[in-house]
Structure formats: C-alpha cells, structure tokens
Amino acid sequence: MTLNFFAPNQDFLSETLNDLIPAPPTNEMTLDDGTRVTRMGLGALWFQPKSPTDEQVLIFSSAIHGNETAPIEVCNHIVNDIFAGKIKVLRPTLFLLGNPASMRIAERFVEENLNRLFLGKHSAEGKTQNLETQRAQVLESWVDEFIQAQPKDSQLLHYDLHTAIRGSHREKFALYPYVPNRDAPRQQVAFMCAADVHTILLQSTPAGTFSALTSVKYGAESFTIELGSVNPFGENDLSRYEGIHSLLCLLLEARESCIEESQADAVDLFVACHEILNTGDSFELNIEEDVWNFAPYESGALIWKDDQQEYRVEGETQYIVFPNSKVPVGQRAGLLLKKQPSPKP
Numbered sequence: 246m247t248l249n250f251f252a253p254n255q256d257f258l259s260e261t262l263n264d265l266i267p268a269p270p271t272n273e274m275t276l277d278d279g280t281r282v283t284r285m286g287l288g289a290l291w292f293q294p295k296s297p298t299d300e301q302v303l304i305f306s307s308a309i310h311g312n313e314t315a316p317i318e319v320c321n322h323i324v325n326d327i328f329a330g331k332i333k334v335l336r337p338t339l340f341l342l343g344n345p346a347s348m349r350i351a352e353r354f355v356e357e358n359l360n361r362l363f364l365g366k367h368s369a370e371g372k373t374q375n376l377e378t379q380r381a382q383v384l385e386s387w388v389d390e391f392i393q394a395q396p397k398d399s400q401l402l403h404y405d406l407h408t409a410i411r412g413s414h415r416e417k418f419a420l421y422p423y424v425p426n427r428d429a430p431r432q433q434v435a436f437m438c439a440a441d442v443h444t445i446l447l448q449s450t451p452a453g454t455f456s457a458l459t460s461v462k463y464g465a466e467s468f469t470i471e472l473g474s475v476n477p478f479g480e481n482d483l484s485r486y487e488g489i490h491s492l493l494c495l496l497l498e499a500r501e502s503c504i505e506e507s508q509a510d511a512v513d514l515f516v517a518c519h520e521i522l523n524t525g526d527s528f529e530l531n532i533e534e535d536v537w538n539f540a541p542y543e544s545g546a547l548i549w550k551d552d553q554q555e556y557r558v559e560g561e562t563q564y565i566v567f568p569n570s571k572v573p574v575g576q577r578a579g580l581l582l583k584k585q586p587s588p589k590p
C-alpha cells in the first residue's frame with residue numbers, strides 16, 4: 246500500500262530528505278480502515294480517520310532543527326507502521342518534518358533558527374526573507390488548514406520533538422510554552438512521565454517557537470520535548486526513545502487511559518526565571534561552552550555581563566539550559582531556571 250503513495254523504495258523520511266515527491270504527485274490515498282491520508286507538501290502528512298473517536302486532534306512535529314534526527318526516525322517508524330496497518334489512527338493527526346533543507350545538510354538550520362519565526366515573526370517589519378521564514382509560513386498555513394478542517398470543539402495536542410546540542414543532567418525534558426494564567430494539566434504531566442520525560446520547564450515569557458504557536462493561537466496543549474542529544478541519521482539508539490514512541494502510539498490509538506494521573510508525581514517542574522539575551526557587541530556569557538543543561542549555579546555566580554549591566558544568581562540555586570553565546574543579537578543565549586517545590590503530600 247505504501248508503494249502506491251510514495252515513489253518506489255521511498256517512505257516519509259526518505260522522500261522528504263531527498264526532495265522526492267513523485268511527479269505527478271500522488272497526494273491522497275485511503276487506508277484499509279477508511280483513514281484518508283493527504284500529503285500536504287514535502288514533510289507534511291495528514292491522517293484523517295473516517296470517524297474520529299473523540300475531539301482530540303494531534304500534531305507530531307520533528308526536524309524543526311534538521312540535525313535532530315532521533316525524533317525524526319521515531320516518527321518515520323510510526324508512519325511506516327500506520328501504512329503497514331500495524332498502528333490504527335483514531336484521531337486526526339498531522340505529522341510534520343519541519344525543515345527538510347536543513348535535514349539535507351545535517352545542520353540545525355540553513356539561514357536562521359526556524360524555531361524563532363512562528364506567530365508571524367517570519368514576516369515582522371523589516372525582516373529579510375529566507376528559506377526558514379518561508380518554511381515557517383508554510384508550516385503555519387498547513388497547521389491552520391488542518392485545524393480549520395476539524396470540528397470547532399476539537400482539542401489540539403502538539404508535541405514538537407527535538408534533541409539538544411549538549412549533554413544534560415536531565416536527559417529528557419519538556420518545555421511548556423508561556424500562555425498567561427495557565428498551568429500544565431496534571432494529565433499532560435503524567436503523559437510526559439509515560440514518555441520517560443521526568444522534567445518539565447515552564448516558560449515565563451512569550452516566544453516564537455512552534456509549540457508557542459499552537460498553544461497561543463489554537464489553545465493547544467503543546468510541548469517542545471528534548472529527548473536526548475544530536476546524532477547523524479542512522480546513529481541513534483532508538484531503544485532510548487521507546488517512551489516517546491509508545492506515548493505517540495497510545496495517543497494515535499486513543500489508548501492513553503492506561504496512563505495513571507498519579508504518574509505526574511514523578512515529574513520535576515522547573516520555572517524559567519531569567520531569559521539571557523545576547524545584548525550586542527559587549528555581551529559576554531560567563532559560562533563554559535561545554536557545560537551540560539541543568540548545571541547548577543549558586544548565589545553570587547556571575548552568569549553574563551555587558552558594558553552596561555551584569556546578571557548574578559541571587560538567593561536559591563538556578564539551573565542553566567541551552568547556553569549559547571553565538572546566537573544573533575536580541576536572541577536567547579540561555580535560560581535560567583528555578584526548581585518548583587513539590588506540593589506537600
């Protein structure tokens with residue numbers, strides 16, 4: 246059945262990597278169970294079950310950064326299993342491979358970080374257009390078309406799957422985008438635990454990330470999920486991704502009621518307390534380049550400075566994630582976190 250849809254010897258990943266949409270494109274097919282499959286374009290597969298089981302709709306994205314290959318391979322396996330009839334899709338689901346051009350060169354991005362360009366930032370006044378600004382617009386339009394085709398009371402769940410550049414004291418962690426006046430629902434926290442993600446970072450400021458787009462614009466429960474570290478295609482130990490693989494399958498098949506809410510108790514929450522921005526020429530990040538995510542810094546530690554100001558930790562321990570001084574001026578050069586105390590039993 247797969248062969249009728251993809252070009253010979255191709256699948257979702259290889260056709261995207263090789264820029265090989267068959268000509269003339271075979272953009273639609275129906276699976277044996279009546280699920281309609283639509284290729285919206287390169288790197289976008291929409292599965293629409295004949296009779297969705299409930300109001301939940303799903304978006305699983307990977308490759309927003311092209312060198313973060315493990316989640317791409319996980320999603321591709323799942324797509325292959327769907328075409329092979331091994332996994333049933335009971336909910337409308339969109340699989341997206343975010344940045345095919347950067348996958349092809351095995352880099353985080355081609356021109357600029359795609360994960361800063363959503364929520365219209367791709368078209369901000371004075372913004373120079375490039376491959377990533379164009380891709381952000383295309384991804385936004387696909388997401389919108391997918392959502393608009395669903396009933397009004399649909400509830401969107403979006404997992405944007407990544408791997409991190411550096412090692413981490415907490416190998417897997419999820420980021421919950423900032424939306425004023427909301428908390429991460431306990432059920433979602435339990436889902437993260439079921440995916441072997443035992444740490445959640447609650448964002449405190451608005452962002453132009455893909456998960457922020459779906460949270461802010463569509464009221465989705467969205468997470469950016471960091472699942473390990475960057476490796477070339479074919480060099481990932483996929484047994485380390487069994488947790489996320491099984492969560493995605495449970496959600497596709499509407500079998501997640503087996504996840505007990507009490508699993509949320511096994512997840513540590515951190516709150517972003519300071520976003521480090523590259524302030525310009527005199528900006529200096531006072532953190533070793535190879536420090537791991539969640540490295541702790543105690544009161545008094547100098548984190549960054551420029552010719553006008555400096556930032557030191559005050560009070561309780563703060564933890565760094567994503568330190569990177571080589572980002573463009575105005576962009577995030579790291580995030581500092583505080584651990585949220587666990588509620589008293």
Ligand SMILES: O=C(O)CCC(=O)N[C@@H](CCC(=O)O)C(=O)O
Nearest residue numbers: 360407409410411420454469567
């Ligand atoms: O390892 C790193 O330094 C970056 C990993 C990464 O790509 N992280 C995402 C997080 C997005 C978010 O804040 O939700 C990113 O920086 O885009």
Ligand SMILES: [Zn+2]
Nearest residue numbers: 310313407408
């Ligand atoms: Zn990433």
